[in-house]
Amino acid sequence: SYVLTQPPSVSVAPGQTARITCGGDNIGSKSVHWYQQKPGQAPVLVVYDDIDRPSGIPARLSGSNSGNMATLTISRVEAGDEADYYCQVWDSSSDHYVFGTGTKVTVL
Amino acid sequence: QVQLVESGGGVVQPGRSLRLSCAASGFTFSSYAMHWVRQAPGKGLEWVAVASYDGGNKFYADPVKGRFTISRDSSENTLSLQMNNLRVEDTALYYCARNGQGNWLDPWGQGTLVTVSS
Numbered sequence: 001s002y003v004l005t006q007p008p009s010v011s012v013a014p015g016q017t018a019r020i021t022c023g024g025d026n027i028g029s030k031s032v033h034w035y036q037q038k039p040g041q042a043p044v045l046v047v048y049d050d051i052d053r054p055s056g057i058p059a060r061l062s063g064s065n066s067g068n069m070a071t072l073t074i075s076r077v078e079a080g081d082e083a084d085y086y087c088q089v090w091d092s093s094s095d096h097y098v099f100g101t102g103t104k105v106t107v108l
Numbered sequence: 109q110v111q112l113v114e115s116g117g118g119v120v121q122p123g124r125s126l127r128l129s130c131a132a133s134g135f136t137f138s139s140y141a142m143h144w145v146r147q148a149p150g151k152g153l154e155w156v157a158v159a160s161y162d163g164g165n166k167f168y169a170d171p172v173k174g175r176f177t178i179s180r181d182s183s184e185n186t187l188s189l190q191m192n193n194l195r196v197e198d199t200a201l202y203y204c205a206r207n208g209q210g211n212w213l214d215p216w217g218q219g220t221l222v223t224v225s226s
Contacts, residue, residue, distance in 0.1 A: 001170070031210055031211065033210075033211070033212035033213075035153070035213075037153075042203060042215075042216040042217065042218050042219060043153065043203075043213075043216050044215075044216070045208070045212055045213065045214040045215070048208060048210060048212040048214070049210055049212075054214065084152075086152065086153050088153075088155075088212065088213070089211075090211035095167045096155065096167060096169065097143065097155040097158065097211065097213075098155065099145075099152060099153040099154065099155060100152075101152055102152040102153070
């Protein structure tokens with residue numbers, strides 16, 4: 001089965017840039033989606049199809065995807081960005097949806 | 109606005125059954141595939157199952173295949189998950205979510221908690 005690997009945690013100072021990686025075999029050939037989950041809340045879609053943002057999501061959040069790695073970048077980090085972030089793809093070979101292992105972003 | 113409200117969670121003994129429901133509103137339910145996703149306490153997200161827009165295609169994660177059944181009722185705008193032969197490791201918060209135009213999930217409900225314990 002397809003596996004997506006994320007770092008367990010990322011720490012960043014306010015105003016700096018956080019980069020959250022999502023590794024998978026030839027993930028660049030797939031569409032990657034990202035979710036933000038704050039404590040006690042349901043996940044919220046923040047990036048879809050590698051680079052697109054739903055309405056209401058600030059442009060400080062951006063995505064990229066190439067080769068074996070996708071990345072969610074949060075620029076000018078704010079305290080409100082502190083959350084767990086998950087990447088997700090659809091694995092066409094199995095018709096399964098796959099989530100990454102999740103990354104906890106801590107704002108110092 | 110789009111709303112998904114899960115119900116049916118509770119405490120159940122191993123080997124027993126439970127049926128979850130998700131009431132959908134604010135969109136044309138019969139036009140979208142729908143998912144169940146779970147999250148064990150303190151753990152990450154785990155996809156469980158998906159039903160196509162018309163219920164004609166259903167896919168399941170390996171840990172639940174053969175035990176769980178996803179279904180939908182477009183007359184009632186309801187998504188269901190029949191969970192049989194429950195195991196301790198099925199303990200989780202179960203979310204329903206709508207499939208997007210592509211293969212993303214948006215939005216999500218607030219979840220219903222299932223606890224499997226003797």
